[in-house]
Amino acid sequence: MMRYLNFIAVVSLLLLASCSSADQKLQQLESKNGFAVMVPAVGNEKLATFAGGCFWSTQEAMMELRGVHKVISGYAGGTKPNPTYQDLQSQTTGYAEAVQVYYDPAVISFETLCKAFFHAHDPTQVNGQGPDIGPEYRSIAFFRSPEEYRTLSALIHKLERTDFKGQKIATELIPFEVIYPAETEHQDYYQRNLGNSYIKNVCGPKVMKLRAKMPEIIKSDYLK
Secondary structure (H helix, E strand, C coil): CHHHHHHHHHHHHHHHHHHHHHHCCCCCCCEECCEECCCCCCCCCEEEEEEECCHHHHHHHHHCECCEEEEEEEEECCCCCCCCHHHHHCCCCCCEEEEEEEECCCCCCHHHHHHHHHHCCCCCCCCEECCEECHHHCEEEEECCHHHHHHHHHHHHHHHHCCCCCCCCCCEEEECCCEEECEHHHCCHHHHCCCCHHHHHHHHHHHHHHHHHCHHHECHHHHC
8 A cells, every 4th residue: 555655646746747847838927807917027127019910829939038038918009998809809999919028138139029029920911910810910019119119110121131032021110008918818828728729730830930040049948
């Protein structure tokens, strides 16, 4: 009996260790009434906000970058206060699926973060990303200062000539006003649903593309 109990204890510890390891890549985000909470930046953190199609893949792609502390999925670019996922599906609110990135500018610059954003989706596609069609999936880079606007504009012109081989980048440049947090079910969706067919076939390739394009800025855990 003692050997059996010891065996059970060992198995339990292994399972706990496995679960702990699997959860390491999941964020600890505050939530309230079924929605995530947009918290302010702390210390030397800076904020950046992007919309690049389905926020499941955009959140994962941004979270994998060195210097990024957390990423919260939400809704930005529209007019109605406190929109929901259902509101976006009506395509009448002006909102797009977006993410707010909390990052350390001493580790990753705003320009590098923006470059990663452009490579994490197809910025040449208008009002959509792959099979996801509609204004809620459009590409937007929000800027918080004239300097950020200049950085984005210069980067777009450069990428159009180089990485995107003369294709026109359709990303909208919009001054940041507000981003509303999405429902908790949409947070860390990629990591919690790795077996999901949409994650494997639509989101996965975008995340893998960024890893391959800019491996030097990807956190080592994601390159194993």
